Amino acid sequence: MNYISENISYLLRKTGLGKDAFGQTVGLKRGNIGSYIDRKAYPKIETLQKISETYKVSIDDLINTDLANNNLKPRGIVSKNAINDYSVSEIIENIYIRDDEFSSSPLLWMYIKMKILDGKIEDEELIIERLESIIEKNISKYSK
Known part of the structure; x- marks a missing residue:
């Protein structure tokens, strides 16, 4: 089996x-x-x-x-709340998979992925600003 x-x-x-x-x-x-x-x-x-x-x-x-x-657990798979155990790329990938705004904005996703995965974040403020606006939008969507 x-x-x-x-x-x-x-x-x-x-x-x-x-x-x-x-x-x-x-x-x-x-x-x-x-x-x-x-x-x-x-x-x-x-x-x-x-x-x-x-x-x-x-x-x-x-x-x-x-x-x-089994006592054996997959390495790296933990509770959804343990965000510190995930790499930045895993967090961004999860945001992309779960967020409709990223799905409808593939250029933004590609930009973020290239900058983070390549380790060459040249315009970090823009990335943070964009992510904050998406988070605020999602918080307000679920707060209603």
Whole structure:
């Protein structure tokens, strides 16, 4: 028996991502993720490698260990509130995946990604100002 289905479900719950967002992080579509969870298909080794790399779980553990019912926890996967454990690029990626404004503004996303991931933040104030305005907009949206 393998635990691929259970472990993908576990990673979705633990990260708070839906099938679409989870699929985007590993280059797959929602249907692929659903097929893996429903045991209708099994991921290719390349997909297992990408999941392993992205979510800091060894391929062996991803296949052979029930992560939800084991003391072994995926490295780097923690509570959604532990923001200090995430890199800046992971935070920005999560913002992009979850925020409609970024999704409708791909140039802004590309600019931020290039600056942060390349480590060459030349216009940091602009990035911070833009992120603050998006945060304020989202706070007011949920405060109503």
